[in-house]
Amino acid sequence: MNKALTPRPQMPMGVLKTPFHERMDAENFQQSWMNWNGYASPGVLDTAEFEYFAIRNQATLFDISPMCKFRIKGPDAEAVMNRMMTRDIRKQKPGRVSYVIWCDEDGNVVDDGTLFRRSEDEFLLFCQEPQLLWIKDVAWGFDVEATEVTHDLAGFAFQGPTTAATLRDLKIRDVEEMRAFDIRDIKIAGKRVMISRTGFTGDLGYELVMAPKDALAVWDAVYAAGQRRGARIIGNEALEMARIEAGFLLPRVDFISSQTNLRVNRARTPYEIGLDWLVTFDKPHFNGKRALQRLAGVAPKRKLFAIEISRDKAAHHALVYHRKTREVGFVTSALWSATTKRNIAYAWLEAPFGQIEKDDLWVEIYLQREIEWQRRMERVQIVERPFFVHKRRTATPPLNF
Amino acid sequence: MSGDFDAIVIGAGHNGLVAAARLAKEGKRVVVLETSPVVGGLLGGSDPVAAMPFGIHPKIHSGLGLARHGLRYGAPMKTLSLGGEGRVEIDGAVARGVSQAMAANYADLHRKLARYSGALARMLTKAPPRFRDGVVGDMLTMAQLGLSIRGLGKADMRDMLRIILSNVWDLCEDEIGDGPLAAALAMDATLGGGIGPRSPGTVLTLLYRMASTGSGGAGQRSTPVGGAAAVVSALVKAAETSGAAIRTSAPVARILVDDNDRAIGVALENGEEIRAPLILSNATPRRTLLDLLGPQHLNAEDVARLRHMATNGMVARLDLDLAELPAGLTEADLAHRIVVAGDMRQVERAFNAAKYGELPAVPAVEFTGRKTENGWRLAALAQFAPSDLKGGWSKAKKDRLAKSVIKVLDGAIPGFGGKITGAEVRSPTDLEATYGLTGGHWHHGELRIDQMLMMRPFAGAAQYRMPVAGLYLCGAGAHPGGDISGLPGWNAAGQAIKDGGAQ
Ligand SMILES: Cc1cc2nc3c(=O)[nH]c(=O)nc-3n(C[C@H](O)[C@H](O)[C@H](O)COP(=O)(O)OP(=O)(O)OC[C@H]3O[C@@H](n4cnc5c(N)ncnc54)[C@H](O)[C@@H]3O)c2cc1C
Numbered sequence: 001m002n003k004a005l006t007p008r009p010q011m012p013m014g015v016l017k018t019p020f021h022e023r024m025d026a027e028n029f030q031q032s033w034m035n036w037n038g039y040a041s042p043g044v045l046d047t048a049e050f051e052y053f054a055i056r057n058q059a060t061l062f063d064i065s066p067m068c069k070f071r072i073k074g075p076d077a078e079a080v081m082n083r084m085m086t087r088d089i090r091k092q093k094p095g096r097v098s099y100v101i102w103c104d105e106d107g108n109v110v111d112d113g114t115l116f117r118r119s120e121d122e123f124l125l126f127c128q129e130p131q132l133l134w135i136k137d138v139a140w141g142f143d144v145e146a147t148e149v150t151h152d153l154a155g156f157a158f159q160g161p162t163t164a165a166t167l168r169d170l171k172i173r174d175v176e177e178m179r180a181f182d183i184r185d186i187k188i189a190g191k192r193v194m195i196s197r198t199g200f201t202g203d204l205g206y207e208l209v210m211a212p213k214d215a216l217a218v219w220d221a222v223y224a225a226g227q228r229r230g231a232r233i234i235g236n237e238a239l240e241m242a243r244i245e246a247g248f249l250l251p252r253v254d255f256i257s258s259q260t261n262l263r264v265n266r267a268r269t270p271y272e273i274g275l276d277w278l279v280t281f282d283k284p285h286f287n288g289k290r291a292l293q294r295l296a297g298v299a300p301k302r303k304l305f306a307i308e309i310s311r312d313k314a315a316h317h318a319l320v321y322h323r324k325t326r327e328v329g330f331v332t333s334a335l336w337s338a339t340t341k342r343n344i345a346y347a348w349l350e351a352p353f354g355q356i357e358k359d360d361l362w363v364e365i366y367l368q369r370e371i372e373w374q375r376r377m378e379r380v381q382i383v384e385r386p387f388f389v390h391k392r393r394t395a396t397p398p399l400n401f
Numbered sequence: 402m403s404g405d406f407d408a409i410v411i412g413a414g415h416n417g418l419v420a421a422a423r424l425a426k427e428g429k430r431v432v433v434l435e436t437s438p439v440v441g442g443l444l445g446g447s448d449p450v451a452a453m454p455f456g457i458h459p460k461i462h463s464g465l466g467l468a469r470h471g472l473r474y475g476a477p478m479k480t481l482s483l484g485g486e487g488r489v490e491i492d493g494a495v496a497r498g499v500s501q502a503m504a505a506n507y508a509d510l511h512r513k514l515a516r517y518s519g520a521l522a523r524m525l526t527k528a529p530p531r532f533r534d535g536v537v538g539d540m541l542t543m544a545q546l547g548l549s550i551r552g553l554g555k556a557d558m559r560d561m562l563r564i565i566l567s568n569v570w571d572l573c574e575d576e577i578g579d580g581p582l583a584a585a586l587a588m589d590a591t592l593g594g595g596i597g598p599r600s601p602g603t604v605l606t607l608l609y610r611m612a613s614t615g616s617g618g619a620g621q622r623s624t625p626v627g628g629a630a631a632v633v634s635a636l637v638k639a640a641e642t643s644g645a646a647i648r649t650s651a652p653v654a655r656i657l658v659d660d661n662d663r664a665i666g667v668a669l670e671n672g673e674e675i676r677a678p679l680i681l682s683n684a685t686p687r688r689t690l691l692d693l694l695g696p697q698h699l700n701a702e703d704v705a706r707l708r709h710m711a712t713n714g715m716v717a718r719l720d721l722d723l724a725e726l727p728a729g730l731t732e733a734d735l736a737h738r739i740v741v742a743g744d745m746r747q748v749e750r751a752f753n754a755a756k757y758g759e760l761p762a763v764p765a766v767e768f769t770g771r772k773t774e775n776g777w778r779l780a781a782l783a784q785f786a787p788s789d790l791k792g793g794w795s796k797a798k799k800d801r802l803a804k805s806v807i808k809v810l811d812g813a814i815p816g817f818g819g820k821i822t823g824a825e826v827r828s829p830t831d832l833e834a835t836y837g838l839t840g841g842h843w844h845h846g847e848l849r850i851d852q853m854l855m856m857r858p859f860a861g862a863a864q865y866r867m868p869v870a871g872l873y874l875c876g877a878g879a880h881p882g883g884d885i886s887g888l889p890g891w892n893a894a895g896q897a898i899k900d901g902g903a904q
Binding site for chain 1: 660662691695696697698699700701702703704705708861868
C-alpha cells in the first residue's frame with residue numbers, strides 16, 4: 001500500500017468520550033447522550049425525575065469535564081481578570097471562587113462562568129463557550145499566559161444534601177471549614193483533587209476537578225462511599241430542572257452571547273439579563289465599562305424576568321401577552337417545580353412590561369392531548385430569582401443528612 | 402504641577418502645529434511637546450523626509466492667516482515621467498510627449514477625475530459621521546457621501562460608482578493605455594501604500610490624493626515657495642504668535658489618566674509631568690493608544706483593531722549626491738517631480754515583490770533635486786520597500802536597494818550612474834525609529850477603503866475623539882489621513898473645541 005495515501009490520524013473523529021465515560025455508560029439505561037462541547041454527555045440515564053429527586057434528596061454525580069476551562073497565570077493575572085470581568089477581582093482572595101460575567105465593548109454579555117483563584121498569580125476560568133481568543137485579546141500587552149485546559153482537567157459536580165456526609169465518610173476534613181465558594185486541594189483515593197463548594201443546584205454541593213488519569217479512581221471512591229446515602233449519576237435533563245429552580249441562566253437558552261449572535265440587537269446587557277448586581281464601576285477600566293456606565297442610567301428596552309404561572313402546565317416556548325391580546329414577550333426556560341410546587345419560568349418582556357406594567361400579564365400555553373391541541377391562557381406573576389435555594393447551601397459546617 | 406495648560410499637543414508634525422495654532426487662536430494655553438530636536442515631523446530638518454510637500458489646505462491657510470506668516474504658493478509642480486519611450490510632461494490635464502490621441506483621452510480622464518474628487522473633497526474638511534451601531538449609522542454615512550456624489554449628475558454618478566472601487570490599472574488601460582503617463586498616475590494612486598496599481602480601491606486612493614490638494618484645483622499639487630521649511634516656519638509662527646509654547650527634545654512617555662477615566666496630562670521620558678485637561682496626539686494611532694495610553698485603558702476590541710491596523714510602510718527614502726548633472730538631466734528638469742517607472746506593469750511588478758516581503762528587482766522611483774555646495778542632491782522615494790522585509794533591514798539590503806534604484810535611474814537618464822558620489826538609504830524601519838512612525842508608514846496607517854473616512858483610524862473609533870475623555874488624535878492617522886494638508890490637525894482641534902474639552 002502506498003504509505004503517502006494513508007491518512008494520518010490527526011484529530012479524534014466524532015464525539016469524544018470523557019474520562020468518566022465508561023462509568024456513565026454502564027449505568028446509562030436509556031443510552032441517551034448529548035453532544036456537549038464535542039463530548040458525549042448523558043441526557044438522562046434512568047428517568048429524569050429520579051435523577052432530579054436525587055439532586056434534591058440524596059447525592060448526585062454529574063460529569064462537567066466538557067466544560068470550557070482556561071488557566072490564566074502570570075504577574076498580571078489579577079489585572080487581566082479584573083480587566084475582563086465586570087466584578088472587582090482584586091477582592092477575590094486566593095482559594096475563593098466567584099461567579100462572573102464579562103462584556104464586550106458595547107456592554108453586551110459575552111459569557112458567564114466561575115472563576116477560581118488558585119493563588120496570587122493564577123486563575124482557572126470555567127465557562128460554556130470557547131473563550132481562549134477572547135482572553136488572549138484582553139490579555140494583550142500584559143505579562144500573563146492564558147492556556148486552554150479543557151482537555152487537561154476532568155471534573156464532576158457532586159451535589160445534594162448527603163454530599164457533605166459522604167465526603168466525611170471519605171475522611172475529607174476540609175469539609176468542616178469550607179464555606180460556600182471556598183477551594184481546597186485535597187486527596188481522594190490518593191489522588192490530588194481540587195474541590196470547591198460550588199454548583200448549579202442552589203443546594204449543598206461541591207465540584208471536584210482532577211487530572212484525567214486520576215479521574216476514575218476519584219469517581220469510584222466517591223461513588224462507592226455515596227452508595228449508603230443514595231448517590232447516583234445524573235444527566236443534563238435533571239440538572240436543567242435544578243438549575244432553573246436555582247436561578248441560574250444558560251447562554252444560548254436564556255440569552256445569546258454577544259460572540260455568537262448573528263442578528264444585530266440580539267446581544268444582551270447585564271441590565272437586561274438582570275445580572276447588574278455583578279457589575280461594579282468602583283475599579284479601573286474594564287471591558288465595556290464606558291458602555292455599561294451609559295446603560296446603567298437608562299431603563300432597559302427589555303428585561304429577563306423570573307415568572308410564576310398559574311396551574312401546573314410548564315410554559316415551554318410560550319408567548320407572553322398583556323391583557324391577553326398584546327404580545328409583549330416570550331418564555332425561554334420553563335418548569336413545573338416539584339420541590340417548590342410552583343409553575344416557574346424565565347421570560348423576556350419588552351419595556352415597560354414587567355418593569356412598570358406588572359399586571360394583567362398572561363402566557364399562552366399549548367397542550368397536546370392525544371393529538372389534539374388545546375390552548376390555555378394562564379396568569380403571570382413577576383417574582384424574584386432564585387425560585388429555590390436551601391439554607392444548607394451555605395451552612396458551615398454542613399450538616400449530615 | 403497641575404492645570405499648567407489648557408491643552409497639550411504631543412508631536413510637532415505639521416498636523417500637531419496646525420492643531421496647536423487653532424487651539425491657541427481660540428485662546429487656549431497650549432504647549433507642544435516634540436521628541437526630536439527639530440519641529441515639523443516628516444517636514445522637519447534641512448533634508449525633510451517629505452521632500453515634495455503639498456500646500457496646506459486653503460481653509461487652514463486663511464483660518465490661521467498663514468499668508469501673514471510668509472507662506473506663499475508657487476505654480477503647481479509639474480510631473481516629468483521618464484523610463485519609458487521619450488519624456489512625458491504632465492501639467493494638470495495637459496500631457497506632452499504622448500500621441501495626440503492619448504493626450505486627448507488623458508485630458509478627458511483628468512477632467513472627469515477632477516469632478517469626482519471634488520465630490521469627495523467635501524468629506525475631507527469635516528469629521529465624518531460615526532460608523533457604529535450597525536445598519537442605521539452606516540446608511541446615514543453612506544447617504545451623505547451619496548448626496549455629494551448625486552450632485553455630479555446622473556451619468557457621472559453612475560460612472561463614479563462604477564470605477565471608485567475598481568483599480569487604477571483597469572481605469573488607465575481603458576481610458577489612456579499603459580506607458581509613462583499611466584505609470585505616473587499609478588504612482589499617485591499607490592504612493593506610500595501597500596497597494597499596487599491592480600489592487601482594488603486604487604481609483605479611490607487616486608481621487609483621494611487629488612481631492613486633498615490645495616488651492617491649485619483638483620489634482621494639482623500647489624507647492625509652497627521655500628518647500629517644507631516654509632510650511633513649518635509659517636505654522637510655528639502662527640502657533641507662537643497666538644501664544645502656544647513649543648518644546649523640542651521633550652519625548653512624551655505616557656498619557657496620564659485619572660480615576661474618572663479622563664486624560665489629565667502627560668509624563669515625559671525624563672519623568673516630568675505636565676497637566677492639561679485636553680490632549681491631542683500627533684503620534685500615530687498605534688503609538689498614541691498602545692504605547693502612550695496603554696491597553697489597560699482600552700477595550701480588548703479596540704486593542705485588537707489597533708494591532709491589526711494595516712501599517713506596513715512601503716517607501717524608502719534615498720538621498721543621492723551627484724557631483725554634476727548627467728547629460729540627460731537638466732537643472733530645469735529638477736523643477737519638476739520626476740517619476741521613473743516606465744509603465745504600470747513595472748509599478749505592479751515592484752509591488753508584487755514587496756507584497757511577499759521582498760525587495761523589487763526594479764523599483765519604481767520618484768525624485769526631486771536641489772543644488773548643494775558640492776553639486777546636486779536628489780531626494781528619491783523608492784517603491785516598494787516593505788517595512789516587514791524578510792530577514793529584516795540591514796546595510797546589505799539597503800545597498801542592494803540603492804543599487805537597483807541607481808540602475809533604474811541610469812536606464813532612464815543616460816550617464817546618471819557615473820555621476821553618483823554618495824547614496825544614503827532610509828528604510829521604513831529607520832523612519833519608524835526616528836519619527837515614531839508606526840511601520841514607517843507614510844500615512845500613519847494604510848489609507849484604504851476600510852481605514853478611511855468614518856473608519857479612520859479603525860472601524861468603531863470616533864475619528865478624533867479617543868476612548869478616554871479629553872484625548873484626541875490629530876495626526877495623519879485620523880481623517881482625512883496623510884500627506885501634507887493640515888486637515889487632521891485642524892479637524893481634531895475643531896472637534897476638541899466643540900466638545901468644550903478645555904473649559
Ligand atoms: C518617505 C516618505 C516621504 C513622504 N513624502 C511626502 C511628500 O513628498 N509629500 C507629501 O505631501 N507627503 C509626503 N509624505 C507623507 C507625509 O510626510 C505625512 O503624511 C505627514 O508628514 C504626516 O504629518 P503629521 O503631522 O500627521 O505627522 P508627522 O509628520 O509624522 O509628525 C509626527 C510628530 O510627532 C512626533 N512624536 C511622535 N511620538 C512622540 C512622542 N511620544 N512624544 C513627542 N513627540 C512625538 C514625531 O517626532 C513627529 O515630529 C511622505 C512620507 C514618507 C514616509
